[in-house]
Amino acid sequence: MEYNNYRIFHVHTWRCRHAGEEQDKEYIEKAIELGADEIYFTDHCPFPENPFRYRMSMDELPEYVSTLQKLKHQYAGQIDIKIGLETEYIPIYDDHYKKLYDSGNFDTFVLGQHFSLLPNGCYTFESKEKISEPKDLANGMMQGMESGLFSVVAHPDQIFRRKKIWDEECKAISREIIDCAARTGVILEQNISNLLGKKKKRTYWPEFWKELPQGVRTMYGVDAHSVAELETNYLKQQELIDNDIRRIGEELIQKNIVALRALAEWESE
Numbered sequence: 545m546e547y548n549n550y551r552i553f554h555v556h557t558w559r560c561r562h563a564g565e566e567q568d569k570e571y572i573e574k575a576i577e578l579g580a581d582e583i584y585f586t587d588h589c590p591f592p593e594n595p596f597r598y599r600m601s602m603d604e605l606p607e608y609v610s611t612l613q614k615l616k617h618q619y620a621g622q623i624d625i626k627i628g629l630e631t632e633y634i635p636i637y638d639d640h641y642k643k644l645y646d647s648g649n650f651d652t653f654v655l656g657q658h659f660s661l662l663p664n665g666c667y668t669f670e671s672k673e674k675i676s677e678p679k680d681l682a683n684g685m686m687q688g689m690e691s692g693l694f695s696v697v698a699h700p701d702q703i704f705r706r707k708k709i710w711d712e713e714c715k716a717i718s719r720e721i722i723d724c725a726a727r728t729g730v731i732l733e734q735n736i737s738n739l740l741g742k743k744k745k746r747t748y749w750p751e752f753w754k755e756l757p758q759g760v761r762t763m764y765g766v767d768a769h770s771v772a773e774l775e776t777n778y779l780k781q782q783e784l785i786d787n788d789i790r791r792i793g794e795e796l797i798q799k800n801i802v803a804l805r806a807l808a809e810w811e812s813e
């Protein structure tokens with residue numbers, strides 16, 4: 545795979561119940577209009593018996609896959625459409641992940657650790673006490689990274705969304721995550737949606753991204769929940785890439801080649 549600035553990564557659809565109502569085709573047409581040559585749909589992953597909110601249900605999954613497969617063929621030669629899922633890593637669902645993985649229906653799995661399962665059997669979203677949330681989310685995230693199921697971690701710095709300042713705890717936890725990324729080769733996604741900061745909480749921390757050691761792979765993700773957001777975030781991504789190249793030039797390009805190769809390798813496994 546060659547160096548490519550024209551990727552749209554991390555797109556949600558109407559199925560997740562918190563996105564715009566536009567059809568998949570409209571995202572694709574917009575991506576083509578913007579000059580992108582790849583679009584990765586990574587809608588939120590359903591689980592057996594639908595225990596979690598804000599996502600399609602299990603019985604909607606076949607339609608997601610078949611619709612995108614049809615579009616993949618229809619748009620071949622114009623844009624490369626990838627089919628993926630964004631999911632939390634919850635160890636009790638290992639069989640479920642394996643089944644999805646082995647189905648061969650997906651080009652990529654993105655780890656988005658919006659919640660974790662705690663040792664006491666509760667989920668982080670069920671506990672009133674939020675003090676330990678960053679650590680709990682980081683633990684789930686790192687287990688997921690070690691599982692070998694995921695190519696990319698979405699918004700790793702989002703786990704600090706309840707923090708007011710970048711403190712010693714943030715530093716220590718992010719060091720662990722970054723070490724884990726270096727060790728496992730999983731790519732860390734700089735989330736444009738969080739960077740543009742339209743959410744109430746602080747979900748993007750530039751401190752996390754400063755001075756990443758060599759060998760840690762990063763990439764941009766648009767995390768679009770509407771066609772308008774896809775456009776805004778992709779244009780921002782182009783601006784960031786241009787700035788990055790101006791700022792650190794060749795070095796960044798090399799870093800990106802590493803990231804892109806990692807993704808290509810993962811996909812061809």
Ligand SMILES: [Zn+2]
Binds near residue numbers: 562769
């Ligand atoms: Zn979402």
Ligand SMILES: [Zn+2]
Binds near residue numbers: 556630656
């Ligand atoms: Zn997402």
